[in-house]
Amino acid sequence: MTQSTFYAGVDGGGTKCRAELYDAAGNLLGAGISGSANIARSGSVARESILASVQHAIAEAELPPETLANTAVYAGLAGANVPSAAGALRNWQHPFQQFHFTSDLHTALFGAHGGANGAVLVVGTGSCAAALVDGTLVQYGGHGFLLGDKGSGAWLGKQAVTHTLEALDGLQEFGGLAKAVCQHYQCHSAVALVDKLNHASPGVFGELCPLILQLAHQGDATALALVEEGSRYLSAIARQAMGKSGGDLVITGGVAGALAPWLDPEVQAAVREHQFGPEWGAILLLRAAQEAK
Amino acid sequence: MTQSTFYAGVDGGGTKCRAELYDAAGNLLGAGISGSANIARSGSVARESILASVQHAIAEAELPPETLANTAVYAGLAGANVPSAAGALRNWQHPFQQFHFTSDLHTALFGAHGGANGAVLVVGTGSCAAALVDGTLVQYGGHGFLLGDKGSGAWLGKQAVTHTLEALDGLQEFGGLAKAVCQHYQCHSAVALVDKLNHASPGVFGELCPLILQLAHQGDATALALVEEGSRYLSAIARQAMGKSGGDLVITGGVAGALAPWLDPEVQAAVREHQFGPEWGAILLLRAAQEAK
Numbered sequence: 001m002t003q004s005t006f007y008a009g010v011d012g013g014g015t016k017c018r019a020e021l022y023d024a025a026g027n028l029l030g031a032g033i034s035g036s037a038n039i040a041r042s043g044s045v046a047r048e049s050i051l052a053s054v055q056h057a058i059a060e061a062e063l064p065p066e067t068l069a070n071t072a073v074y075a076g077l078a079g080a081n082v083p084s085a086a087g088a089l090r091n092w093q094h095p096f097q098q099f100h101f102t103s104d105l106h107t108a109l110f111g112a113h114g115g116a117n118g119a120v121l122v123v124g125t126g127s128c129a130a131a132l133v134d135g136t137l138v139q140y141g142g143h144g145f146l147l148g149d150k151g152s153g154a155w156l157g158k159q160a161v162t163h164t165l166e167a168l169d170g171l172q173e174f175g176g177l178a179k180a181v182c183q184h185y186q187c188h189s190a191v192a193l194v195d196k197l198n199h200a201s202p203g204v205f206g207e208l209c210p211l212i213l214q215l216a217h218q219g220d221a222t223a224l225a226l227v228e229e230g231s232r233y234l235s236a237i238a239r240q241a242m243g244k245s246g247g248d249l250v251i252t253g254g255v256a257g258a259l260a261p262w263l264d265p266e267v268q269a270a271v272r273e274h275q276f277g278p279e280w281g282a283i284l285l286l287r288a289a290q291e292a293k
Numbered sequence: 294m295t296q297s298t299f300y301a302g303v304d305g306g307g308t309k310c311r312a313e314l315y316d317a318a319g320n321l322l323g324a325g326i327s328g329s330a331n332i333a334r335s336g337s338v339a340r341e342s343i344l345a346s347v348q349h350a351i352a353e354a355e356l357p358p359e360t361l362a363n364t365a366v367y368a369g370l371a372g373a374n375v376p377s378a379a380g381a382l383r384n385w386q387h388p389f390q391q392f393h394f395t396s397d398l399h400t401a402l403f404g405a406h407g408g409a410n411g412a413v414l415v416v417g418t419g420s421c422a423a424a425l426v427d428g429t430l431v432q433y434g435g436h437g438f439l440l441g442d443k444g445s446g447a448w449l450g451k452q453a454v455t456h457t458l459e460a461l462d463g464l465q466e467f468g469g470l471a472k473a474v475c476q477h478y479q480c481h482s483a484v485a486l487v488d489k490l491n492h493a494s495p496g497v498f499g500e501l502c503p504l505i506l507q508l509a510h511q512g513d514a515t516a517l518a519l520v521e522e523g524s525r526y527l528s529a530i531a532r533q534a535m536g537k538s539g540g541d542l543v544i545t546g547g548v549a550g551a552l553a554p555w556l557d558p559e560v561q562a563a564v565r566e567h568q569f570g571p572e573w574g575a576i577l578l579l580r581a582a583q584e585a586k
Contacts, residue, residue, distance in 0.1 A: 040491060082488050140462045143487050146439070147455050162440050169433045171529050194436050195375050198333060236464050 006067060007287070008054045008096075009279030010075035012037025012046060013104055014125035014145075014154065015203040015254070019053035020279035021061050021071070029063070031279075032056025036203065038126075040079025040144065043088045050075055051095070072098040074286035076107025076278050078126060081139065100286040104278065105130045106137050111281020112250035112274040119241035121234060121267075124253030125206045127152035129237035131245035138244050140237040145202040151230030153255045156212050157205030159226050161197055165190050177222045180211050206255075213258050231262035238267045248272040299360060300580070301347045301389075302572030303368035305330025305339060306397055307418035307438075307447070308496040308547070312346035313572035314354050314364070322356070324572075325349025329496065331419075333372025333437065336381045343368055344388070365391040367579035369400025369571050371419060374435065393579040397571060398423045399430050404574020405543035405567040412534035414527060414560075417546030418499045420445035422530035424538035431537050433530040438495040444523030446548045449505050450498030452519050454490055458483050470515045473504050499548075506551050524555035531560045541565040 006029070007022045017037035021029045034052035036045055050073070058067045073096045079085045080103040089101065109120040109132045121129045126149040128142025141148055149155045160181050167178035168190040184207065187193040197204065215223035242249055249270040251260060260268060276284070299322070300315045310330035314322045327345035329338055343366070351360045366389045372378045373396040382394065402413040402425045414422045419442040421435030434441055442448045453474050460471035461483040477500065480486040490497065508516035535542055542563040544553060553561060569577070 081484055082491065083484065084488055139483075140464075143455075143458045143483060144491050146491060147451070147487060148458055158440070162436075165436045165441055169530065170533055171433075171526075190432075190436060191374055191376070194440060195377055198375065198437050198439060233464075237462065240463055 006063075006071040007283050008057060008071050008073045009107075009281070009283040010037070010050055010053060010073060010077075011104060011107065011278035011282065012039075012050060012053075012075055012077040013253070014038045014041070014078050015206060017046075017049040017053045018279060019050075019057040019073075020277075021054070021057035021063075022280075022283065030057045030059070030061030032058070032060060036201065037075075038078040039089050040082040040085040041201070043085060046077060046079070046089070047092055047094075050077075054096070068095050070097050072096065072287075073100070074107075074282040075099070075101040076104040076282045077101050078104045079144075080104070081142065098290070100290060102282075102286065103137075103139075105139060105142060107282035107285055108252055108278040109137060109281070110285040111276035111278050112252065113247065114275040115284065116247070117245045118247035119238065119245045119249045119270075121238040121241070121249060121251045121256065122253040123152055123234060123251065123256040123259055125152060125154045125202050127155065127234060127237075127253075129234075129241040131241040131247075133245055138241070140240045141233075149202075150233035151259065152202075153206035153209035154202035155205075156226055156230055157208035160208050160212055160223075161193065161205065163222060163226075165193060168193070172222075175222060176215055176220045177212070180215065181208060184208060184211065209255055209258075227259070227262055231259055234259065235264040235267045238263065242267070242270055250274045252278070299356075299364040300576050301350060301364050301366045302400075302574070302576040303330075303343055303346060303366060303370075304397060304400065304571035304575065305332075305343060305346075305368055305370040306546070307331045307334070307371050308499060310339075310342040310346045311572060312343075312350040312366075313570075314347070314350040314356075315573075315576065323350045323352070323354030325351070325353060329494070330368075331371040332382050333375040333378040334494070336378065339370060339372070339382070340385055340387075343370075347389070361388050363390050365389065365580075366393070367400075367575040368392070368394040369397040369575045370394050371397045372437075373397070374432065391583070393583060395575075395579060396430075398432060398435060400575035400578055401545055401571040402430060402574070403578040404569035404571050405545065406540065407568040408577065409540070410538045411540035412531065412538045412542045412563075414531040414534070414542060414544045414549065415546040416445055416527060416544065416549040416552055418445060418447045418495050420448065420527060420530075420546075422527075422534040424534040424540075426538055431534070433533045434526075442495075443526035444552065445495075446499035446502035447495030448498075449519055449523055450501035453501050453505055453516075454486060454498065456515060456519075458486060461486070465515075468515060469508055469513045470505070473508065474501060477501060477504065502548055502551075520552070520555055524552055527552065528557040528560045531556065535560070535563055543567045545571070
């Protein structure tokens with residue numbers, strides 16, 4: 001008898017990992033949240049986060065910890081589109097009844113339009129867009145913190161820190177944004193900022209996102225320029241995805257709602273509510289793929 | 294008897310580490326080159342590089358390996374301005390007779406003007422400028438690969454890769470620069486490029502610098518825009534340093550010569566030949582500091 005008693009859908013991003021636990025009839029039993037699950041940044045951290053989120057969902061459902069071995073886990077994970085990271089995760093000696101994964105983009109997109117053609121724009125710690133075209137995913141952006149992810153929370157934060165370092169060097173006006181960055185990290189010299197942030201995770205830069213958005217709303221020119229530059233890029237990848245799918249656009253991720261007012265009018269006009277969240281999208285997509293085998 | 298028989302001056306940058314071995318009379322006996330010595334990126338790699346460069350210099354001088362224990366090493370190291378990195382290196386159980394270090398910027402600057410007031414602009418894998426004012430160093434830039442180092446070889450390379458990823462997504466024209474980047478890394482999709490470069494060292498991005506400069510010379514608009522943006526920043530930090538020191542400017546580092554024609558005319562006009570290299574600068578600066586104790 002190989003059928004699972006429980007199903008966990010996992011949505012693993014750069015900052016947090018969220019699991020939803022369902023019974024075989026599709027009733028939501030509980031949810032759990034843990035830390036980063038970007039497998040291209042750290043496979044070991046991601047594995048811990050996936051496990052912890054499912055354990056928390058099982059605990060919230062008031063089920064015994066041993067339920068883990070009787071749960072099929074279907075995960076959408078940031079970084080799963082990077083072949084070396086995906087290859088490493090396939091060798092995981094996981095404690096679940098089953099474990100299947102794809103990119104967080106794929107599960108978000110599949111859930112958003114209930115498996116129909118459509119586009120999604122994800123803006124959280126990272127950023128990307130994608131189109132679902134007759135079951136095939138086409139991705140735009142999603143190149144990671146170092147090389148891309150423009151418009152994301154981490155990118156906005158990193159740009160704000162770079163601006164602050166230049167302001168501390170006297171190359172830019174030391175205005176409201178630079179002051180806010182120094183205050184947030186409690187660093188008042190370039191050396192202290194670099195020492196604190198040189199090896200920091202994208203999430204640490206993403207912490208700045210709310211204050212950058214607040215300053216942009218207040219009309220701070222530097223914050224506004226960053227938000228506008230990021231939003232231009234996000235509109236561009238969203239347009240590519242919409243053009244490819246010919247469908248509607250769902251926007252998702254921790255920063256998407258706050259940035260929506262800055263997206264191009266044509267992009268804003270295409271935005272629809274999602275049908276399902278990424279956790280249920282993961283279960284629908286990956287369970288169907290498993291059953292087709 | 295604590296006096297050393299030999300002195301090694303070490304110039305440790307983000308890509309290579311170079312040691313010069315001198316006798317007590319100041320005669321150059323040999324030189325040695327090894328890999329990266331940026332202590333803020335990896336203390337263990339930097340320690341290996343410092344050791345290897347001095348060993349190579351001893352070998353080139355046709356002295357026995359045991360000379361190491363009779364050699365006082367004075368090093369200027371990239372990343373030494375980062376307090377946590379410098380703190381870690383101070384605990385090194387090194388095999389030398391003595392070991393002292395400061396930032397590569399400090400030794401380059403001290404050597405460049407023979408200890409007199411002046412400014413330096415360093416452009417190699419990273420970038421920074423500094424002023425020496427009555428023995429005190431004031432730094433501009435030098436914020437590292439993630440947060441700054443604009444105009445450096447690694448920054449130019451990273452910007453070229455980001456451009457290429459956007460071109461592969463259809464957001465930019467897939468022109469000469471994008472083609473050259475794909476060919477250099479033998480990657481012909483965004484996923485392959487991200488997989489190859491997501492965790493790559495700054496030096497791997499710096500590999501692109503010669504082809505970016507070549508394309509800029511040929512009038513490629515994208516390459517030219519990158520070189521001009523980088524050079525504007527380099528001119529700005531050089532002007533800050535020149536204003537502070539009131540002195541001449543020495544430019545140094547593997548990329549400085551190639552970028553010099555793009556610097557502001559007033560910055561170009563201030564450029565002078567260096568008096569001493571950073572290796573001898575390290576010996577002069579740190580030996581004087583030791584003897585003053």
